[in-house]
Amino acid sequence: MTVITPLCHSSDTLEKHQECLKKQREAVKYRLKKLAARQSEIAKKSSVIRESIIRKYQEIQAVLDEDLRITLSHLEMEERAAISALDGLMEKNCSLIQEIEQDLARLSVTLDQTDTEPDTMVIKLDVARVVDLLNRTDPISVSLDEVKADQILSLTNNMLLLICSQTPIIKNLIKSYSSEVCLDPETAHPKLIISPKGDSATYTNTWQQLPDLPGRFDTTLNVISLQGYSFGRHYWEIDVTGKTYWELGVTYPTIPRKGTTEDCWLGRGDESWCVEFFDGEYTAWHGGVPHQLPFTRRFCQIGVLCNFPAGLVTFFEADKMTPLFSFCAGTFTDCLHLALCPGHDHNGTNSKPIVICNAQSRTSDFGLVAPQKSI
Incomplete structure (x- = not known):
């Protein structure tokens, strides 16, 4: 049936x-x-x-x-x-x-x-x-x-x-958010020389014999800060005087660090935000999306403001606090580290270091989290 x-x-x-x-x-x-x-x-x-x-x-x-x-x-x-x-x-x-x-x-x-x-x-x-x-x-x-x-x-x-x-009032206000950071040499690509104080990164054409740690970048010329921040407002100024190529910004500690995946580059994945200067042009990057910036003058110092309450990452020309670009993340899902890429030397035209201009440390009550050595 x-x-x-x-x-x-x-x-x-x-x-x-x-x-x-x-x-x-x-x-x-x-x-x-x-x-x-x-x-x-x-x-x-x-x-x-x-x-x-x-x-x-x-x-x-x-x-x-x-x-x-x-x-x-x-x-x-x-x-x-x-x-x-x-x-x-x-x-x-x-x-x-x-x-x-x-x-x-x-x-x-x-x-x-x-x-x-x-x-x-x-x-x-x-x-x-x-x-x-x-x-x-x-x-x-x-x-x-x-x-x-x-x-x-x-x-x-x-x-x-x-x-x-x-x-400018905004300059004094933003500078009041200055937080001292130092670069973590255990995250630096083997072709980067990190200063003893951890305040600068310089490209060298020699591959240094360094431990292949899980947190070390092995393809992109990146290094991130030892300190990470989870709340509050934090500001850094980076000296890029005399350089023809650089990238700088902030990143989650989960940014990929091994291999040739594009996400290892600053701003190419969802884990990081950056501004890049290359071939006389400025570009802001996040999630692999480029934003061409309308600036042609070669700036000497770049400011980076990480604003957790507003969910913003903002970049400035530090002298007059001219805004370059601002990313709205809404809510950050992890702590943020300062991230730098001094770039290749480009036949000697980009040999100068990229330098963090540290201010007096104010990090103890402003969202400092424990240093993370690896992802």
């Missing part, structure tokens, strides 16, 4: 599957809605922060403008007083000239009418009158308060120095 499976059983299964798919669709739609709401929330928060900062800068400018107005009004008042005083002295001199002209006219008439000698007493009085006026109208008697002016200039210069010491 042939048993026929009821169609209702198959229909029930399909209906359940259909209902499951509908629930999944609704869950994804709800997540999409939440993501859009979060996007809008972040945009609004960013706008509020931006407007608040703009207002503060405007308030600073208003304070400076008002102080400048008051200072100039004082100087203008003193200038007007001095000019007015000189006008008065000049008027007295003009009046005396008119009197002398009148006396000369009268004397000329008298001389024409008589041959007698003029009254010597009158002449003596005229001379005394002139001497007295000249003494009372000495230009040196009227002057600006130059000592006060010098004090104003000194105070404004001090204000300028203070402002310069506090700006």
Whole structure:
């Protein structure tokens, strides 16, 4: 006997599957809605922060403008007083000239009418009158308060120095996140020479006889820091002066280190983020995706900021803190290490080391995790 499976059983299964798919669709739609709401929330928060900062800068400018107005009004008042005083002295001199002209006219008439000698007493009085006026109208008697002016200039210069010491504000803020690191020689490719202090890596064409440790890069010219960080904000500056090729960034300790797999290169896999300088061009890398950067000038120092709360890795031109590129990872899934690649020497054009510019150590309370010697 042939048993026929009821169609209702198959229909029930399909209906359940259909209902499951509908629930999944609704869950994804709800997540999409939440993501859009979060996007809008972040945009609004960013706008509020931006407007608040703009207002503060405007308030600073208003304070400076008002102080400048008051200072100039004082100087203008003193200038007007001095000019007015000189006008008065000049008027007295003009009046005396008119009197002398009148006396000369009268004397000329008298001389024409008589041959007698003029009254010597009158002449003596005229001379005394002139001497007295000249003494009372000495230009040196009227002057600006130059000592006060010098004090104003000194105070404004001090204000300028203070402002310069506090700006760029972002530079001072980011530098406050500086964390000291040193390179782990046990991770360095055998063609890299790591300085005794662990603050520089130099390419050598000689393959050094080093232990083939599990954590050592054997193909890519990489080295990572001994220290790793799991939370907080951390900033490093790397000196790349005189180099024509380099790569630098941050990486999880799980980055592949053996063989020719592309993920061993910084930024080519999901474990690392980097900026590369090669052949005069800057490129940001993560997950194997290149981002060409619109810069042509050869920078001397590159800043790297790792921001765990925001899930950001940001690269800067360190002198003026000009942002080069920022990666948003959302949430980091592991601790991060500084990673460097000084590159080949390129026939001597890239022989200089890549150097970490360490700041005073602040790592004890800022997410430092135990050094990891290998993956």
